[in-house]
Amino acid sequence: MKKTILVFSLLIFALLLLFQLSNYAVVSGDFSIQFIIATIAIVFFMVGVFIHKKSLKTNRKSSTAIDYKKIKALEITDREYEVLQGISEGLSNKEIADKLFLSESTIKTHVSNILLKLNAKRRTQAIQIAKDFQII
Amino acid sequence: MKKTILVFSLLIFALLLLFQLSNYAVVSGDFSIQFIIATIAIVFFMVGVFIHKKSLKTNRKSSTAIDYKKIKALEITDREYEVLQGISEGLSNKEIADKLFLSESTIKTHVSNILLKLNAKRRTQAIQIAKDFQII
DNA sequence: TGTATTTTGGTACTTTAGTATGAGCTCCTA
DNA sequence: TAGGAGCTCATACTAAAGTACCAAAATACA
DSSP, rough: HHHHHHHHHHHHHHHHHHHHHHHHHHHTTTTOHHHHHHHHHHHHHHHHHHHHHHHHHHHHHHSSSSSSHHHHHOOOHHHHHHHHHHHHHHHHHHHHHHTTTTHHHHHHHHHHHHHHHTTSSSSSHHHHHHHHHOOO | OOHHHHHHHHHHHHHHHHHHHHHHHHTOOOOOOOHHHHHHHHHHHHHHHHHHHHHHHHHHHHHHHHHHHHHHTOOOOOOHHHHHHHHHTTTTHHHHHHTTTOOHHHHHHHHHHHHHHTTTTHHHHHHHHHHHHTTO
16 A cells, blocks of 8 residues: 555655656747657556556455355364365365375365355355355 | 457547547646546556456356367267266265256266266365366 | 363274176267 | 267176274474
């Protein structure tokens, strides 16, 4: 946010500078009016592109970031979340169990709880719901 | 592509128009030079934003667009692809069968073939691989 | 220190997923 | 017109996935 303010301050400053420059230029006749207009057009076109680029970057970050608040809101525990990640990686219960050094029974318990909390019937549906919620 | 050419043509035309307008304005003294500069700055700033938005849309499409060539390369048929979409939506074989007005047996056959072609052990893994390949 | 939550794991069971194999059908093409 | 590709469906089977219920540790927390 601070950067945005800085950028806009600089923009206004640049505009004011242009005013002065244009006054001088027109009076003295050093530059043609067309040249000034073209310069302004190009510069502000580039500024527009730049600003938009920046704003999109911020948005894109928030669109792919994991919504940890949502995870809490769904009452998904740390262990359950680890299991959910395993599911989304396409692992079987046995593979998740080996990865986390747990028994398959434990994973099954966790999976059942995850399905309840995500209101899913299957693990594949859980993947979809979790992606919609942006928690994976 | 045709649209891009059109937009740029219009831009050049607008610029030429501005040249004429500015000449007239300065000579006649109807508008202050500052007003003209400010107008140009704002207009071209917006044009910059707009153009960048458009270009990003095209890029974003290609980044999230479905890689149909890849589907062909993997020799995934039309029907199989429909089933794959069902899988990625978190549907069961029975649900996919009902959706496509087919028997569950048929879906199982398709799923087996999809798993072979994607080199996946499970449907959850198929989802991951298909997303990596950007075919869903 | 007692209580709540989380984590772990088991048994027994039902359901779904996936494999293997065979077969009939349509459409296209060499 | 014979063969290939794709689509459909069935049976029979094995392997996972998922449910229900229970219970013992471990951890957190007031």
